[in-house]
Amino acid sequence: MSSLTQYLQLYEQNQQMLCSHAPNVLNEAREGACKALRAHGLPTLKTEEYRYFDVQKYLSADYGLNLGRIVSGKDPQKQYRCGVSGLRSALCYVENDVPVMCPKSDELPHGAHVMSLWQAEEQYPSLLCQYYNVVAAQKYDGLAALNTLLAQDGLLVYIEKGVVLENPLQIMNIASARANLMMNRRLLVVMEKDARADIMLCDHAEGTQQHLSTQVSEIYLGEGARLNLYSIEENNAQNTRIHKLSVKQEARSVFVQTDITLSAGRSRQTSEVTLCGEHASAVLNGATVTSDNQVVDNYILVSHDACHCQSQMLYKSVLDGQSIGAFAGKVLVNAGAQKTVSEQTNANLCVSSEAHAYSQPMLEIYADDVKCNHGSTIGKLDEMALFYMKQRGIEEAEARLLLQHAFVNDVLQRIEIEPLRQRISHMVEQRFRGQKDEVCKGCNLCQK
Amino acid sequence: MLEIKNLHARVEGKEILKGLNLTIRDGEVHVLMGPNGSGKSTLSHVLVGNPKYEVTEGSIVFNGKNLLSLSAEDRSHEGIFMSFQAPIEIPGVSMTNFMRAALNAKRKYEGKEPLSPSEFLKLLREKRQIVGLDAHFMSRGVNEGFSGGERKRNEIFQMAVLEPTFSILDETDSGLDVDALRIVAEGFNRLRTPQTSALVITHYQRMLDYLQPGFVHVLMDGRIVKDGDLALGYAIEEKGFDWIKEQSEA
Numbered sequence: 001m002s003s004l005t006q007y008l009q010l011y012e013q014n015q016q017m018l019c020s021h022a023p024n025v026l027n028e029a030r031e032g033a034c035k036a037l038r039a040h041g042l043p044t045l046k047t048e049e050y051r052y053f054d055v056q057k058y059l060s061a062d063y064g065l066n067l068g069r070i071v072s073g074k075d076p077q078k079q080y081r082c083g084v085s086g087l088r089s090a091l092c093y094v095e096n097d098v099p100v101m102c103p104k105s106d107e108l109p110h111g112a113h114v115m116s117l118w119q120a121e122e123q124y125p126s127l128l129c130q131y132y133n134v135v136a137a138q139k140y141d142g143l144a145a146l147n148t149l150l151a152q153d154g155l156l157v158y159i160e161k162g163v164v165l166e167n168p169l170q171i172m173n174i175a176s177a178r179a180n181l182m183m184n185r186r187l188l189v190v191m192e193k194d195a196r197a198d199i200m201l202c203d204h205a206e207g208t209q210q211h212l213s214t215q216v217s218e219i220y221l222g223e224g225a226r227l228n229l230y231s232i233e234e235n236n237a238q239n240t241r242i243h244k245l246s247v248k249q250e251a252r253s254v255f256v257q258t259d260i261t262l263s264a265g266r267s268r269q270t271s272e273v274t275l276c277g278e279h280a281s282a283v284l285n286g287a288t289v290t291s292d293n294q295v296v297d298n299y300i301l302v303s304h305d306a307c308h309c310q311s312q313m314l315y316k317s318v319l320d321g322q323s324i325g326a327f328a329g330k331v332l333v334n335a336g337a338q339k340t341v342s343e344q345t346n347a348n349l350c351v352s353s354e355a356h357a358y359s360q361p362m363l364e365i366y367a368d369d370v371k372c373n374h375g376s377t378i379g380k381l382d383e384m385a386l387f388y389m390k391q392r393g394i395e396e397a398e399a400r401l402l403l404q405h406a407f408v409n410d411v412l413q414r415i416e417i418e419p420l421r422q423r424i425s426h427m428v429e430q431r432f433r434g435q436k437d438e439v440c441k442g443c444n445l446c447q448k
Numbered sequence: 449m450l451e452i453k454n455l456h457a458r459v460e461g462k463e464i465l466k467g468l469n470l471t472i473r474d475g476e477v478h479v480l481m482g483p484n485g486s487g488k489s490t491l492s493h494v495l496v497g498n499p500k501y502e503v504t505e506g507s508i509v510f511n512g513k514n515l516l517s518l519s520a521e522d523r524s525h526e527g528i529f530m531s532f533q534a535p536i537e538i539p540g541v542s543m544t545n546f547m548r549a550a551l552n553a554k555r556k557y558e559g560k561e562p563l564s565p566s567e568f569l570k571l572l573r574e575k576r577q578i579v580g581l582d583a584h585f586m587s588r589g590v591n592e593g594f595s596g597g598e599r600k601r602n603e604i605f606q607m608a609v610l611e612p613t614f615s616i617l618d619e620t621d622s623g624l625d626v627d628a629l630r631i632v633a634e635g636f637n638r639l640r641t642p643q644t645s646a647l648v649i650t651h652y653q654r655m656l657d658y659l660q661p662g663f664v665h666v667l668m669d670g671r672i673v674k675d676g677d678l679a680l681g682y683a684i685e686e687k688g689f690d691w692i693k694e695q696s697e698a
Contacts, residue, residue: 382536382538384536385536385537385538387498387499387520387536388532388535388536388538388590389538389546389549389550390497390519390520390521390524391496391497391520391523391524391529391530391532392524392546392550392606392610393521393524393525393550393551393553393554393557393610394521394546394549394550394553395521395553396521398549398553399549402538402541402545402546402549403538403541405540405541406538406539406540406541406589407540409540410540
């Protein structure tokens, strides 16, 4: 039986249970997703965008679903220590795929709202209808459709016109199920004109079970809105993570994404950004560290639909062991998107002879007054630099660590929040050393 | 301090050193001169253990230890330092982190605790002054965006921090203007003690003027063909190498 048949059967057999534990807006989207899946199927290795990510294989294991929305009842704040020292943030916890804790209203400024989609359906039904599964379904993506078919809840972040979120919002996705589980998460971010926010989206897995998480994040940025999104993945080898991010930007809006993959089993990140209004800007940065048999696949599409927009991509990977890192970045400049400025860089460092890096920068331009460039490199550690360091007495292992950290350092330096930059820089260093962070002692999350 | 006997070495399959002998005692500064391609840089890279250079015959004893059996790191810990002819750029590794790693590795080798952050920064400040390197260089990547002169000053700065007992200056003077050369040479002279020695590779009289070395050797075709003192250095500056070549062939 193919993976698709397996999931469709699962859906059909449990449709009633699934729908009775989910908001109507989510239920209404299922039929469309089901039809699309039947018509187009799940991606295979022959699908251009998925050449290095074997969806069929990764989805073939027998995962359960938490249809009854059972939660552990434990206080996540006591259990997990995910806060960033020196940084006040509003915390939000998602246990497997159930939102279990949202920031209290006094933790957020007036006009900023964070809630589950269940609550959102009561409080902002028209907003949910207007935005849920719109930008994510614009172009068919089998994995996003699968998520839409099965998702039962998620989070809404709604920032009203002109409201500024002073402290970052930290969303903790924690896979803690004691059984093999498929989690289907949703995030909907709607930011009205001139709203500003920083969101940290953290993905962690606990325990030794196999977890499959699919997440669809939809982000709408109104005129002049600004969002800094930090995605940090620290999962274990048994974890498969599939994240589809769709962003729609109006005029003068700014979207900055920093995607840090510290540890993963198999991870696929699809980011699709559409610049719809003039003078909008998208900056996508990523740093990936892989080892062992990990697979990390980044696919990015930035679509320039309006004049005077800018986009920048900087993705860097350090690959060790037999790991695989794939990057495909496409900048599409549509007709009429004059005065587009776009820059794309992907650099990969293979520190072992068995690691594989695949890099595919793409430009597709239908306007004649644009400035676009792209560059891609795959290399190994600089032998001369290594020798220079050894001559100064630095041991081989330490020299390699310094060079690897330096390689991703320019991505880390772009993190605008100082305590977060320090924390992530430290986490990257610990990752290269193969050590667990001091801060995390006593917390079993992310234990390898 | 250093005793090289019948040293043969090759790089990429080509024999460059063909039976080199050289002895350097504590407190001595030796200058090595010779035409391009004679093996001067090969000798320095062999001494510091560059894996690209293969020793096929001979021995090197450093303070009683068989140098050839030591790793590049341990040679450094034992007190050998090389000022590179072309210092390497390491973007993303700040000078501060680089020096901290180097100094702590040496201290660990000597069984000492790492310096406290304040002691370390104080040390960097003191040593920077020897070659007049501004504080902002410490937060930049190693040699990243440094001018030629700044790179060479940075080499002497690193030497000042690590306090080696034996230093190799591989054409540290090349590409420097007169002022930069003075700063580098005076910096080096300030670090000299009766216990430290050096091997200096140079083509220039000005360097000889500053260093006043006690020994000058001429290397040709992988062997030392003439030994002398400062006067030999000045003679080469005036007459070139051909007369030595003729003498050695005669």
